[in-house]
Amino acid sequence: MLDIDLSKAKKAVIEADAKTVLVQLPEGLKQFTTQIAEELKVNNNEVFVVMDPTFGACDLALHQMKSLNADLLIHLGHAPIHRPKNVVHIPIYDTVDGKTFEKLMKEVEVELKKKKFKAVALCTHAQFLPLLDKIKNRLEEKNFKVLIGEGSPRIAERGQVLGCNYTAVTSIEHSADAILYFGEGLFHPIGIAFSSKKPVLFADTSTAKVVDLSKERDLYARKRFAAIAMAKEAESFGILISTKTGQRYKQVALDCKALIEGHGKKAFLLAMDLVREEYMAGVKVDCFVNTACTRIVGDDAEHWKKPIINPLELEIVFGKRKWEDFNFDVLY
Amino acid sequence: MLDIDLSKAKKAVIEADAKTVLVQLPEGLKQFTTQIAEELKVNNNEVFVVMDPTFGACDLALHQMKSLNADLLIHLGHAPIHRPKNVVHIPIYDTVDGKTFEKLMKEVEVELKKKKFKAVALCTHAQFLPLLDKIKNRLEEKNFKVLIGEGSPRIAERGQVLGCNYTAVTSIEHSADAILYFGEGLFHPIGIAFSSKKPVLFADTSTAKVVDLSKERDLYARKRFAAIAMAKEAESFGILISTKTGQRYKQVALDCKALIEGHGKKAFLLAMDLVREEYMAGVKVDCFVNTACTRIVGDDAEHWKKPIINPLELEIVFGKRKWEDFNFDVLY
Incomplete structure (x- = not known):
């Protein structure tokens, strides 16, 4: 379930005293376009929602911003790569219900034990970042060693992977037996499989199953x-x-x-x-x-x-x- | 047959002493991308060809220009709408072979006589502009009255129509019995049919036939x-x-x-x-x-x-x- 909290975005509109606000959202959030536009009308500001598809924070609508003379760009759903002025990145987090989380963590433990992996490099994509520490603690309680990498400057948060950058994993994989990716969708974990030399385990929140992607x-x-x-x-x-x-x-x-x-x-x-x-x-x-x-x-x-x-x-x-x-x- | 004369474009590159040249061409010219890029490398300049589709001079690659730090934009195939600095518009003209031209002009005369049209508002799109005076003279020799309108400021040349602007016709149609569009493709003449109150005759260079589009x-x-x-x-x-x-x-x-x-x-x-x-x-x-x-x-x-x-x-x-x-x- 997506958790769209626009309070920071609204605060940014007020603080900037923005008259023309441009909002950029990933394709998966377009169904919330009208709802988001209504929420972000906090003053007398106009809200323009960008319809050009955006697939990451690599794709800020800066030229549309200039073209429409917008005071503020609110970019939803991606952690920042660059931080140009008058651009606010608003994270959108995914949640996993307690039952699924428990089931998935048990699967992870079984899989790690079966494969005799003692140390894992843990990572996820922007939507699940708040869960990383919880997963780490949980695995450490079970006596696994959990490493979380910093990544290159393109990476906003520790343990975060991007479709184009897995340095949060590759920088620490030499100390790990395997990579553990927690999240949804094949896009990111398959990229790890392409990038890393170590076994890649994909803890899939949508199926509550763990898949080994090393063969990919x-x-x-x-x-x-x-x-x-x-x-x-x-x-x-x-x-x-x-x-x-x-x-x-x-x-x-x-x-x-x-x-x-x-x-x-x-x-x-x-x-x-x-x-x-x-x-x-x-x-x-x-x-x-x-x-x-x-x-x-x-x-x-x-x-x-x-x-x-x-x-x-x-x-x-x-x-x-x-x-x-x-x-x-x-x-x- | 397209007549691509890049001499003015080359001159513009030299005069601007451009190091980074951006070239923008309509979809129909993409087959000449590599040939055009090679021709426009006149000094030590780099040539970038824009692949984003462009459908008119309404769509200048200004943000790509800024993004790539280009000194000069060469926009091919469309007459100018706006004239930003460091942008050069290079027309690309279509030619009609003599035999087709003669056949088509005879068809036009027959059609005008049959319908008892004595005065026509003549127009075309950017590719055939150099032919307008020849067509006008030819029809005047046959005792037809030929009007060519100026159009609004969006229109670069007299008698020119754009997909979005038929003012070169609508501004003078009250003095004409019919509109005569000379050119290829339905895109422009159908727009005239949508915009004008007078009968619209389409002199089609690709079939050498005249079609009445009024019913559209x-x-x-x-x-x-x-x-x-x-x-x-x-x-x-x-x-x-x-x-x-x-x-x-x-x-x-x-x-x-x-x-x-x-x-x-x-x-x-x-x-x-x-x-x-x-x-x-x-x-x-x-x-x-x-x-x-x-x-x-x-x-x-x-x-x-x-x-x-x-x-x-x-x-x-x-x-x-x-x-x-x-x-x-x-x-x-």
Whole structure:
């Protein structure tokens, strides 16, 4: 059950004496658009709700803010990556009912004992952050060692993972027997499986079951190796650059271009807000290099009509990195 | 056949001593992306091609420009609506082979004589503007009177129509027996049929035939009247505001909101770059009011799951405008 507490958001509107408030919410909250807009009308302020899809705090509606001359942007549901002025991040937390929580924790204990894992790196995504300490205490009572990592500066809270950044796990995994991800949906834990060398256990709050995702890693690596092999045949590359605040890697794109051209092949810089495969229709390149959200490659590569690889994979294509140093690309 | 002359664009890059050039092209030109990018690399400049779809000069990639720190934006294929600094509009002209032109002009003469039209308001879209005087001379030789209108400030060239603005026609139609649109594709001439009271003849360069579109007007009006009738039943409205340079009508949106609320109904301001129906999934309103590109309603209303109307139609909903004053909404 989602717990939407807008008191901080309302306070921010009042404190900023905002006349024009822009609200940005994840797709899953669009059903609450009108309710949220009504709640955030606290003074004589106008409330505009952004309908462009947003998939993370990497995608703040800053240009819409400027375009509509808004005083304040309220970004709901994602922990901050950047903190531009006049932008307030409001977390939305998920709750797990007591019975499900108990059942799931018992499953976790059984699984850890069965696999003889004594130390785990614990993590979750933004919606379940308030539960981390409770889970940690619970496991420690049962004599497991629980590590929670800080992550890189892109990570707002300890133990938090993003679809593009698992440093809260990878920074401490050497001290753990396994990774324990607590949460809902495959999106985040599958990313851990792609990124980490250790076994990944997914404690799924929607089914109250624990799933071992370690095998996903090999399948993923095989798919990526196939894409890299195809990219080696390419004569021309389209380098994708997103203009979103937290997905904009212009220098990475220029570095990719230099690497490609240094090997006598052609490279073209293709810029856009949201990277969509259908926008590429007709563009005559053999392969795409994605410098935006790493998950475009991680999850959607199969929907692209041409091979699409990440910058780290491009280095393998041109022998700058070894195959055995293949890893899931991270946004910092 | 498209005639892509980039000499002016290259000159602009050199004159601006631009280091980072952003190029924006209509969907139909994306097949030339790599060729155009190569041609526009004239110095040590980098060329980024925008992949976000653009459907007109109402949609300049200004925020992408800022985001990528570009010195110059080259916008291809549309005549200017606004003229921000460091933006160069490069027209792309269509050509019609001599044989097709002759055949089509003969068809036009036959049709005008048959219908006893002596004076025509001549117009076209940006791609065929250089042909207007030739067509005018040709018809005048045959003793027809040919009028070419100036249009509102949104219109760059005399005789030019936009999907959202037919003032180059409507400003002079009182002196004409019919409108003659010369060009390709139904998009523009159907808009004239929606906007004008006079017969509309479409001289189609792709078939070398002349089609009378006057009947489309009634069909369109009937569809719009049905939408207006449904909107009268609505209790809540989502007002769509685009953040695109030439489609951004914040004050119109606020006026719509005041009109709706003044009648005791609910209104919500929904902002986005490109208006897409799928972005509205889950938003709990009964009807949408579109303040962005008028063609979203003109062409796509049937693809919307809920009624969608333009601001002018909203006035009819609330009795501020009479049914008999229904017209196709225009962007100025």
